[in-house]
Amino acid sequence: MNIDNIEAFVYVIHYGSFNKAAEILFLSQPSVTARIQSLERELDCKLFDRLGKQIQLTEEGKRFLPYAQSILQTLQKGRLHLHQKKALPNELRIGCTVSVSNYVLPHLLPAFKEIYPDIHFKVITSGTDDIVHKVLGKEIDIGFVRHTNHPNLQSVKLYEDPIRLHVYEGHPFIGDPDLTIERIGHDPFVFFECGALDWIRIHRAFEELNEPPAIVYHTDNLETAKKLVLEKAGISFLPSLCAFEEVSSGKLFPIDFPEVAGISLQTNMIALGGEHTTYFNSLQKLAKEHPFFR
Structure with missing residues (x-):
């Protein structure tokens, strides 16, 4: 499973829109949309309902969210640990x-x-x-x-x-x-x-x-x-x-x-x-x- 796709999913939820998530991730809005669509294909379910300009998590999206957040937190801890070990004599x-x-x-x-x-x-x-x-x-x-x-x-x-x-x-x-x-x-x-x-x-x-x-x-x-x-x-x-x-x-x-x-x-x-x-x-x-x- 692609970590970038999971990251895009969590950022969209955190910032409330595809455009804002794209800005924070230094991506275009179509790129973020493509990542979400790729993740939905990987999970074989729909993660968002789009109501005009509004987005809303589906029930599947709500169930997947804590796992996605946990994956990113674990990845961040690993990065910090590696950087810390490099910094220590x-x-x-x-x-x-x-x-x-x-x-x-x-x-x-x-x-x-x-x-x-x-x-x-x-x-x-x-x-x-x-x-x-x-x-x-x-x-x-x-x-x-x-x-x-x-x-x-x-x-x-x-x-x-x-x-x-x-x-x-x-x-x-x-x-x-x-x-x-x-x-x-x-x-x-x-x-x-x-x-x-x-x-x-x-x-x-x-x-x-x-x-x-x-x-x-x-x-x-x-x-x-x-x-x-x-x-x-x-x-x-x-x-x-x-x-x-x-x-x-x-x-x-x-x-x-x-x-x-x-x-x-x-x-x-x-x-x-x-x-x-x-x-x-x-x-x-x-x-x-x-x-x-x-």
Whole structure:
């Protein structure tokens, strides 16, 4: 069945006349009439009754109309999808902090790949300031950074990651209802530090003590801190996402106490304003729906 004939049929109905449909389609009025007649022969029925200059759908025409409209809508969606895929780059350059690279992207990118199977990824790991600079310079398409604002960037909060004290299996703090910050401060500490204000708040939680916490290991690497705790070398404040698997398997245990309640690391997703909107929105939607981030 000829799509042009179906298009002429729908346009005649929409604009109420053969002449107007011909004008919109950049055709002559006899050409539109010929297309309608060809469609009527294909369907073996009469689609219009002509009453002088007026036209009116027949019962057959009324029944066929929703199918004709559906065919054109499906065709238009297909065209848009093809044009969109042509406009999207085959490579998506992603800049992210180390923690996002280790604990977030392995959960997001496979799901994203299912939506855009032809895409491949280039992941650049760096600090927040460097990633912002690279996004502004169009060296990176989408960045995952600590909370930041810039007038030329679109930025949305992707998730908040609570910072909690984590101890190893069998530690005496587990299940202790009388645990105090004083007792916590005397236990050997593995202190992970990334320079963010949230970590300064952790330090301040111990300022009222007569002695500083017993920091035995000081590191700027999350994996190092976590593995030292797993080896029972000490206890550590860790972002919850980095310890998700170990907590799920019973190897690490989060301990909550009031002095550090509500401290978390916020991760934002950024891109240049008005650019990469399709990918940006898809990643945001995936993060909201993925059980790992709930």
